[in-house]
Amino acid sequence: MESFLISTGIVALAEVGDKTQLLALVLAARFRRPGPIILGILVATLANHGLAGALGTWLPHLMAPEVMRWIIGLSFLAMAVWTLIPDRLDEDDAKLAGAGVFGTTLITFFLAEMGDKTQAATVVLAAQYQAYAWVVAGTTLGMLIANVPVVLLGGGIAKRLPVRAIHITVAVVFAILGLATLFGFGERLGI
Secondary structure, three states: OOOHHHHHHHHHHHHOOOHHHHHHHOOHHHHHHHHHHHHHHHHHHHHHHHHHHHHHHHHHHOOOHHHHHHHHHHHHHHHHHHOOOOOOHHHHHHOOOOOOHHHHHHHHHHHOOOOOOOHHHHHHHHHHHHHHHHHHHHHHHHHHHHHHHHHOOOOHHHHOOOHHHHHHHHHHHHHHOOOOOOOHHHHHHHO
């Protein structure tokens, strides 16, 4: 359950101001059909984070635990730095003719998530916790928590959030997780 809560919180906060949140805003403004957009976000995130979570749970089986601990710890620290770098949405990310609202959302969201912070976070969290279903469910819920209000309410809600402060908070959480992993505090605490 801890892996679910941490995954949900980290991704919900990390997604604020992310390019996929900007994509959700563009899709909502363009199509004005929240149902298919939200469903597209859900399915794209489940597919993308499902693959990322599978990779994360598989990686520790390839390496010695000590090596994996260093990789996970350094990955958390890298995520801390990456979280502080603002995302920008490429206009081509939102263009997909002829696929309908659901199809456009599904494809653009899936592709926009490839190599994104939240996808990388899903890999690292799944490797750390070895709880595939809980991590994927948590990161997917985190994506929905961050993106559904933007789809339903438009940019007004996103513009009112202190994006920089949220990114700094997420970076600090990633840094703490990274340091705790590197110094073995998680093992001592039963994490």
